[in-house]
Amino acid sequence: MSEAAQTLEGWYALHDFRMIDWSAWKRASEADREAALDELHSFLSVWTGVEERKEGSTAFYSIVGQKADFVFMHLRETLEELNELETAFNKTRLAEYTIPVYSYVSIVELSNYMAQPGTDPMQNPEVAARLKPALPKSKHICFYPMNKRREGSDNWYMLSMDERKTMMRSHGMIGRSYAGRVKQIITGSVGFDDWEWGVTLFSDDALTFKKLVYEMRFDEVSARYGDFGTFYVGNLLDGEKFRTMLSV
Ligand code: VOV
Secondary structure, rough: OOOOOOOOEEEEEEEEEEOHHHHHHOOHHHHHHHHHHHHHHHHHHHHHHHHHOEEEEEEEEEEOOOOOOEEEEEOOOHHEEEEHHHHHHHOOOHHHHEEEEEEEEEEEEEEEHOOOOOOOHHOOHHHHHHHHOOOOOOOEEEEEEEEEEEEOOEEEHOOOOHHHHHHHHHHHHHOOOOOOOOOOEEEOOOOOOOOOOEEEEEEEOHHHHHHHHHHHHHHHHHHHOOEOOEEEEEEOOOOHHHHHHHHO
């Protein structure tokens, strides 16, 4: 049996993708639409408070294309909190005009492939900050789920720790060359959702997602062992931008 990688976990994550029911929204009265948007505003300020108290973080982005219209990415201390959050939103007026189209449950994860032997990573403030991150307010988001392949001679889970470490080092080097341009949040979802990881990228330049993901495709760990799900890409929202987006 190969040695399992050790993982460190931080906040639980829920990516909640919604579509707008435009016909219902247009049929609603002006007063109902206003009430729905006001209620969303109060949710957004509650979530800002959570972030200020460092008890979690929420990202709010539109999604381009027909897969969804917007996404909330919530990070919280427990799975119960995520559940409460989701249910509270489902009870809002705005939720009556949305259709849930996709969700992803995972937890912020760091693995020990790059760890310095003999050190306690939890004593490293950088590690602690990466496990419980304030999500960036970058202009763009990109999300997709992925697996490491387990097929015939291309089985990631049968490789030795050393082989995996070598490949992850090369992966990390490519990633690092995008430092300052892309922020990645890797969330583990084995046992939680249909894929093994969620990849969430943030950048002020959407084209950087394409460049980074393409460059990684040529790197062995992605070229040989990466299997990918559906990609979602979009633009930063806030209460005001959402109001504009929904104005009819
Ligand atoms: C800014 C880009 C960037 C950077 C710097 C970066 C670095 C690193 C490091 C140093 C490490 C290992 C230690 C840790 O931190 O866990 C990882 C780990 C991981 N990555 Fe990564 N990654 C990036 C970006 C990045 C992307 C774009 C993808 C998607 C791959 C693609 O082809 O589309 C990805 C995937 C992953 C995964 C699934 C893991 C966990 C693998 C496992 O088997 O456990 N990642 N990653």
